[in-house]
Amino acid sequence: MIRKSSSDTSAIKDVLNKLSIDELNIKGKRVFIRVDFNVPFDDNLRITDDSRIRSTLPTINYAIDEGAKVILASHLGRPKGKPDPRFSLAPVAKRLQRLLDKDVLFAPDCIGPQAENLISKMKGGDVVLLENLRYHAEEEKNDEGFAKSLSALADFFVNDAFGAAHRAHASTVGIAKFLPSAAGFLMKKEIEYLKGVVENPIRPFVAILGGAKVSGKIGVLEHLENKVDKVLIGGGMAFTFIKAMGYEVGDSLVEADMVETAQRIRKKLKNAGIKFYLPVDCVIAQTLEPGAETKIVPTLEIPKGWKALDIGPATVKLFSEALENAKTILWNGPMGVFEIDAFSRGTFSIAHSVADAYALTIVGGGDTDLAVHRAGVTNALSFISTGGGASLQLLEGKELPGIAALTDKNP
Ligand code: AMP
Numbered sequence: 001m002i003r004k005s006s007s008d009t010s011a012i013k014d015v016l017n018k019l020s021i022d023e024l025n026i027k028g029k030r031v032f033i034r035v036d037f038n039v040p041f042d043d044n045l046r047i048t049d050d051s052r053i054r055s056t057l058p059t060i061n062y063a064i065d066e067g068a069k070v071i072l073a074s075h076l077g078r079p080k081g082k083p084d085p086r087f088s089l090a091p092v093a094k095r096l097q098r099l100l101d102k103d104v105l106f107a108p109d110c111i112g113p114q115a116e117n118l119i120s121k122m123k124g125g126d127v128v129l130l131e132n133l134r135y136h137a138e139e140e141k142n143d144e145g146f147a148k149s150l151s152a153l154a155d156f157f158v159n160d161a162f163g164a165a166h167r168a169h170a171s172t173v174g175i176a177k178f179l180p181s182a183a184g185f186l187m188k189k190e191i192e193y194l195k196g197v198v199e200n201p202i203r204p205f206v207a208i209l210g211g212a213k214v215s216g217k218i219g220v221l222e223h224l225e226n227k228v229d230k231v232l233i234g235g236g237m238a239f240t241f242i243k244a245m246g247y248e249v250g251d252s253l254v255e256a257d258m259v260e261t262a263q264r265i266r267k268k269l270k271n272a273g274i275k276f277y278l279p280v281d282c283v284i285a286q287t288l289e290p291g292a293e294t295k296i297v298p299t300l301e302i303p304k305g306w307k308a309l310d311i312g313p314a315t316v317k318l319f320s321e322a323l324e325n326a327k328t329i330l331w332n333g334p335m336g337v338f339e340i341d342a343f344s345r346g347t348f349s350i351a352h353s354v355a356d357a358y359a360l361t362i363v364g365g366g367d368t369d370l371a372v373h374r375a376g377v378t379n380a381l382s383f384i385s386t387g388g389g390a391s392l393q394l395l396e397g398k399e400l401p402g403i404a405a406l407t408d409k410n411p
Contacts, residue, residue, distance in 0.1 A: 016192070026155075110130035133150075150171055159405075166387070172401065190390075203229055218265070234279055316350065
């Protein structure tokens with residue numbers, strides 16, 4: 001039932017001690033592949049970005065080529081446990097059909113007689129997409145009966161939904177109790193980069209952290225403590241650190257309850273010999289509105305009533321120079337409020353510096369993923385994670401339930 005992997009010598013072996021899809025004999029078998037097809041839609045229910053679908057194509061194509069009966073399942077949005085046409089996966093089935101250049105059958109419910117009937121007629125290489133798992137409240141409750149019903153549709157379970165791997169749901173964790181369970185290629189790649197490379201980086205290893213809050217990234221900072229050579233901090237979170245050093249930051253974002261923690265972490269990193277860079281200048285405004293008046297000032301000269309919303313040009317230069325000798329770069333969190341043009345330049349400039357570096361470059365999911373897409377540098381990066389919450393949890397050194405549930409390599 002289980003065969004030897006063709007990728008036994010890969011770096012992944014050390015970090016993912018779980019079965020992978022290429023270790024299963026899936027020919028002619030029903031394979032339930034949990035994917036993350038939680039794609040964004042516009043008001044007319046048109047898909048605005050299909051990269052989540054594209055990123056799992058290697059796993060789907062592999063299963064088709066191996067002659068498996070491919071059963072795909074995903075969540076989409078938050079339909080609150082009941083059917084809601086706004087969250088139907090039907091448009092995803094159409095897009096997938098185009099991407100695969102082959103028929104994709106759509107089951108209007110993820111369990112029950114219609115799905116069973118459709119699956120019973122499948123031949124090797126056929127593809128069925130099940131309707132949104134979250135039409136059933138039992139999915140998010142990791143209900144055992146629901147997980148069992150899902151498992152009854154298949155012979156094997158493959159999890160390729162990295163973006164949902166930090167959640168213990170019926171289709172990510174519960175189902176694995178009932179079937180031999182393996183990781184898909186996307187899942188493997190995510191672990192290889194976010195865990196494998198980060199745990200054993202080629203040095204110098206530079207981490208760039210940004211985003212709104214220190215509290216969101218503190219776990220990552222603590223985990224990277226013994227691994228990085230430099231930490232560059234931008235975004236709103238920088239101002240809690242600057243406040244902690246005793247300086248005023250105007251009306252910039254400060255998390256009062258994190259000031260002490262910020263000070264403790266900065267000292268700890270300093271004592272460990274890690275270089276710690278903060279913005280030396282910023283783009284400031286009195287309001288967040290797109291047309292608001294802006295100024296560039298040194299970080300220690302932000303007036304009352306003004307807030308820092310992006311890193312300034314001197315900081316871009318400083319950070320870019322600090323990146324120059326890096327061999328590994330990890331970037332998680334924007335340098336400013338990049339959603340608004342006036343405050344996007346710092347983030348986009350850093351995106352270009354990361355892309356230009358002669359280094360292995362890893363970008364965390366969520367906002368940073370969007371930022372590098374907008375900056376147009378995606379092709380010049382080594383890896384962009386498809387998971388926001390899941391990538392953060394891995395970078396914090398935590399176990400992901402969706403991975404822990406898979407079958408061990410040597411049970
Ligand atoms: P996070 O989810 O913590 O990575 O935060 C991402 C958000 O941080 C983005 O939506 C940015 O607009 C926001 N952000 C970045 N820099 C700042 C800043 N200086 N002040 C307020 N918000 C910021």
